[in-house]
Amino acid sequence: MEHRLTRRGFLKVAGLGGATLLGAGGALAQAPVPAPSPPGPPPTDAAAPAAPRLAPRSIPTRPLGRTGVSVPILALGGMFDTRSAQLYLRQTLAWGVTHWDTADCYENGNSEEGFGRYFQRSPDDRAKVFLVSKSDSTEPAGMTALLEQSLKRLSTSYIDLYLLHGIRDAAVLTPEVKDWAARAKADGRIRHFGFSCHKRMDALLEAAASLGWIDVVMTAVNYRLLADAKMSAALEACRKAGVGVIRMKFKGGGPITPDDDAEARMAAGFLKRGFTPEQAMLKALWEHPAIATVCASMKSFGVLQEYVAAAFDKTTLAIDDRAALQRFATETHGTFCRACGACEAASGGAPVADAMRCLMYESAYGDAHRARDAFLALPQRQRARLDGSNWTDAELACPHGLPIGRLLADARSRFGK
Ligand code: SF4
Incomplete structure (x- = not known):
């Protein structure tokens, strides 16, 4: 169901079935991209394509704040049962998506279990992956228990980035949590520490920048919020402080589905340029100086291929493209x-x-x-x-x-x- 929003717009504009979305001279002519996949379940090995359509080369990387690590600009969101998606996971690495994101609670642990199954079968690949997991506890004792559980499920001795999951208030970032993070790093069980947040994001980004011991923040910033003054200031504060910023929920949807006409107008413009709207939304984020990577839900090979192609592609958005995104954001602001x-x-x-x-x-x-x-x-x-x-x-x-x-x-x- 990943593509319900924009696929509807495309179908309305172009009458597309399985036809290609590439426009004449469009940027993505350099890399074959399928039409957005129809709604479907999470990837499974049975759904693996007969042959990869993209050459096995790596997508660009960027420094993740002051961590000293460079990560690919596209990360795999692991909020699905990865146990039956082993070939899919292998293909993400072949295309350079070496940043995998999960959490203790995703799919009742089956997301972590599937990643662990992959590392058991391909232990040499563990060092290739920048592995992220999260704790739903913010108390040191609970964090210790959940970290041990995650390490076991993931079949690894360390997690590259460990995040407090979805915090709402900087008050949970206590001196005890700071000490816990320092100890876990010293023990080699985690490499870097931070938090994820879905709300009051500007305030939490500012807090991360001022605390001095938060390495990375994962937050739900999207093209709609890039022009927001408070958000811009918070992102700049993080950039100056060396706090790495990972974006999620990049599509910027809201609780109300936007109207078809606004969506169709946006889709028509990008269709001419050779982008899908999602590819344009990704590019808008990648062009922001404070962004390290976008963590995306890619629940089919087609979506993975579409987003990877956008990451390979070096064409920047034109002024008209950015204006089209902003126009759509303005027309649909009451749905977000x-x-x-x-x-x-x-x-x-x-x-x-x-x-x-x-x-x-x-x-x-x-x-x-x-x-x-x-x-x-x-x-x-x-x-x-x-x-x-x-x-x-x-x-x-x-x-x-x-x-x-x-x-x-x-x-x-x-x-x-
Ligand atoms: S519903 Fe309105 S006021 Fe409430 S969090 Fe969303 S945008 Fe803010």
């Missing part, structure tokens, strides 16, 4: 939650932005399974706060006028309580 948290302050701390993110997994990424899992993973006490019926103050506080009450009712009915 910026996770600013203004509504949460106005509603007594209800995790509204988290619920919006869950809806986004389904509306923008077509992943109902992930949407429901993420919603049910919210702590029960927090989820109970979403049961209120009066969201007037929250809606008045939302700078983008999202219909919060209606969307929360939708989330509750879709995902359960």
Whole structure:
């Protein structure tokens, strides 16, 4: 279901079935790219293509902040059951996607298990991979237990980058956590340390830049947010401080599916240039000086091939391309939650932005399974706060006028309580 959003626009504009998306003289004529894959399940070995269509060369790399490590500009998001995707994992390495991202909770551990299965079978490949995992605990004792579990599942003695998963507040970055990270590095169990965040991202990026012991932040910045003044300042602070920044959720979708006409207009423009909209969105991020890499969900060989081709391709976006992205962002701003948290302050701390993110997994990424899992993973006490019926103050506080009450009712009915 990965391509539901833009595929619909393409079909509307071009009447495409399985036809190529390459435009005449388009940048991607240099590297064969298939049409976006139709909706489908996560990759499995049975879905492996008969022969790779891209030459086995490496995609560009960039320094990851002050870590001393260079990573490919495209990273594999591992939020799927990787156990039955062993050939797919091998192909990511063949194409230079040597940065693999997972977490203790992804697919109830089956994401880490699948990576571990790969390293058991191909131990020489472990050193080729920049391996990232995350802890859902922010307490040192819990972090120790989860790190040990991750090392075991991943069949490795070290993790290259270990992140606190989805923190909401810099208050969890305590001196005890700092000491824990220093000890884990000294013991050789992790190489670098940081956190991921989905909301109040500008404030958390600023905190990372000022603390001095956070190596990397993984955050959900996308083309919609690049022009935001606070976000720009926070990214610049990280760049100056040497904090590596990894982007995720690069498509910038929101809890409401944008209208077909706006989507079709954007798709038509990129079609002429030879890009898919996703390739343009990736390029917009890669052209930003503070970015090290984009971690992308690539749940089919076709999507992997499409994004890898964009990484190989050296064509930069034209002014008109950037304008098209911004125009689409402006036309659809009321469908996108910026996770600013203004509504949460106005509603007594209800995790509204988290619920919006869950809806986004389904509306923008077509992943109902992930949407429901993420919603049910919210702590029960927090989820109970979403049961209120009066969201007037929250809606008045939302700078983008999202219909919060209606969307929360939708989330509750879709995902359960
Ligand atoms: S105020 Fe609006 S944009 Fe901000 S978190 Fe709430 S719903 Fe999202």
